[in-house]
Amino acid sequence: MYQVIVGTGDLAYALAHLFHINNTNDSGNFLEVTKPSLQESGKSFHETGVPLSPIDEALEHADIVILAIPAKALKSFVPNYIMALKDKVLIDCTNSSREGEDLESLVTNTNIRWVKAFNDLGAVDILTNKVTTKKRIVTKMCSPSKSAIEVARRLAQESFGIDVKVVPYSRYEDIARNQNSIGQQWAHSAYILIVIFVLTEFYACWRYNVEKGYEWFHLPMQVTNKAICWTAITGFALTQLPGVIARIGNYFRSNLSDLSPTLKWALQLRKELGILSLWFLGLHILMSMILFNPAYYGKFFIDPTANTSKMNVIGETSFLFATVGSMFYFILGLASLPSVSSNMTNQQWQLIYGPLAWAALAFGTSHVIIMGFKGWDDHLQDEWPGGMPPITLTSVLIPMLVLFLKVIEIGLFLTSSLCRRSIPKSDDDMQYIRTVIQAGSLHVGGNDSGNDSDGTHSSGKSKSTCSTVSVKMLGNFECEIVEDQV
Numbered sequence: 189m190y191q192v193i194v195g196t197g198d199l200a201y202a203l204a205h206l207f208h209i210n211n212t213n214d215s216g217n218f219l220e221v222t223k224p225s226l227q228e229s230g231k232s233f234h235e236t237g238v239p240l241s242p243i244d245e246a247l248e249h250a251d252i253v254i255l256a257i258p259a260k261a262l263k264s265f266v267p268n269y270i271m272a273l274k275d276k277v278l279i280d281c282t283n284s285s286r287e288g289e290d291l292e293s294l295v296t297n298t299n300i301r302w303v304k305a306f307n308d309l310g311a312v313d314i315l316t317n318k319v320t321t322k323k324r325i326v327t328k329m330c331s332p333s334k335s336a337i338e339v340a341r342r343l344a345q346e347s348f349g350i351d352v353k354v355v356p357y358s359r360y361e362d363i364a365r366n367q368n369s370i371g372q373q374w375a376h377s378a379y380i381l382i383v384i385f386v387l388t389e390f391y392a393c394w395r396y397n398v399e400k401g402y403e404w405f406h407l408p409m410q411v412t413n414k415a416i417c418w419t420a421i422t423g424f425a426l427t428q429l430p431g432v433i434a435r436i437g438n439y440f441r442s443n444l445s446d447l448s449p450t451l452k453w454a455l456q457l458r459k460e461l462g463i464l465s466l467w468f469l470g471l472h473i474l475m476s477m478i479l480f481n482p483a484y485y486g487k488f489f490i491d492p493t494a495n496t497s498k499m500n501v502i503g504e505t506s507f508l509f510a511t512v513g514s515m516f517y518f519i520l521g522l523a524s525l526p527s528v529s530s531n532m533t534n535q536q537w538q539l540i541y542g543p544l545a546w547a548a549l550a551f552g553t554s555h556v557i558i559m560g561f562k563g564w565d566d567h568l569q570d571e572w573p574g575g576m577p578p579i580t581l582t583s584v585l586i587p588m589l590v591l592f593l594k595v596i597e598i599g600l601f602l603t604s605s606l607c608r609r610s611i612p613k614s615d616d617d618m619q620y621i622r623t624v625i626q627a628g629s630l631h632v633g634g635n636d637s638g639n640d641s642d643g644t645h646s647s648g649k650s651k652s653t654c655s656t657v658s659v660k661m662l663g664n665f666e667c668e669i670v671e672d673q674v
């Protein structure tokens with residue numbers, strides 16, 4: 189088969205490079221590169237060994253045409269060469285941010301077969317791909333034509349060494365402008381944190397610069413640091429809020445489709461919100477370390493007037509929680525990297541995004557409470573500048589609410605576990621259970637190796653319809669009747 193890449197930009201170069209290092213003679217594939225103004229013939233495109241050809245000649249014998257030209261150039265290229273393109277498979281690699289500036293819009297109502305592909309690949313990423321690289325590149329392909337996808341997929345796998353994920357045509361809009369979007373989750377998470385930062389910066393500035401009379405030149409670091417760490421801890425708390433609400437809701441809901449759209453939206457933001465909050469935490473740590481001395485933070489030192497003073501008990505304890513909590517967040521951040529998360533087992537995942545994430549939030553909150561609780565006293569409230577509560581108090585309100593909800597969730601879990609009746613093995617009970625199982629109104633789960641009392645082997649994995657209770661067969665005879673958690 190003959191293929192031609194139209195375009196001589198970065199992506200064309202990158203695909204030619206892949207062809208150069210992956211294609212074998214056995215594939216029967218031949219590649220050329222062309223563009224409308226090109227007159228040269230036979231010369232190698234850069235050092236890839238892929239020949240350059242004049243456009244008419246190249247299009248004439250091509251079976252597949254890879255359009256690696258800018259999206260706006262498609263509008264003139266396709267109509268100009270429509271006769272030469274009509275019986276080829278066209279591959280659209282463009283990423284336009286404008287509606288209608290893609291091949292789909294240009295060839296609707298024609299018989300031209302086309303595939304959206306390679307638009308999710310970065311040229312630099314491809315060019316650093318060596319023959320020795322173990323990791324394979326993956327591209328998404330989408331087309332209304334099954335046969336066109338097959339042709340494009342064969343080319344990608346055999347000659348470019350690219351793995352293919354086929355996306356149903358009904359999801360075309362999701363991938364069409366893949367590279368021209370920041371991603372909804374990133375954008376929404378960024379908006380949320382920017383709004384929180386602006387509000388907290390305003391509060392910090394008003395409390396410290398306006399009411400407390402801090403010099404304005406302390407705004408950039410000392411005062412802004414307060415808004416930054418407030419944003420970080422609020423972001424972390426918000427990351428964990430939707431999960432805990434959903435889990436509490438599970439105790440009162442019959443199925444997942446009852447989740448409200450807002451809750452579903454919030455659940456989808458967790459990763460991005462967490463990573464951006466981690467960025468704020470990193471900033472807080474850096475700023476705090478630069479400022480860290482008794483002149484700025486006297487309350488953490490035994491002698492606030494001495495530069496050589498050691499930390500007091502508040503400083504030592506608060507920063508123990510701060511450093512351990514920060515390292516927990518660091519682990520959460522690392523685990524979110526695709527190369528790490530894809531190799532994690534379910535148990536590791538549950539541990540890191542369960543207890544570890546909650547410990548991180550509890551430690552961060554403790555860091556703040558320990559440093560600030562002295563200033564929360566009722567009799568000190570008259571001394572709060574402008575009547576505004578200290579940030580150590582305001583910043584932990586949301587995290588404490590989220591931690592409180594987690595305690596409620598654990599309480600619900602324990603209560604529902606305690607409500608499960610454990611039935612000791614008794615002949616009556618067993619007889620009752622057998623009768624109900626035979627009647628088909630219970631489902632049974634248990635270990636495969638168990639033998640029933642009558643000596644018959646029980647698979648233990650069978651399921652029948654279930655009404656209100658289910659039975660777990662544990663080993664030979666032990667069994668437990670549990671409230672059904674449908």
Ligand code: HEM
Pocket residue numbers: 410413414417418420421469472473474476477480485507509510511513514517548551552553555556560578579580581583
């Ligand atoms: C889990 C990680 C952490 C969280 C969530 C966190 C959050 C906070 C919050 C909300 C405050 C209160 C700000 C105020 O009242 O002014 C604060 C204060 C402070 N944090 Fe952290 N922090 C963390 C880790 C750290 C670490 C590792 C350091 C050390 C480098 C640090 C240094 C400080 C300092 C020096 C203050 C006092 C700031 C001030 O009073 O202006 N924090 N932190």
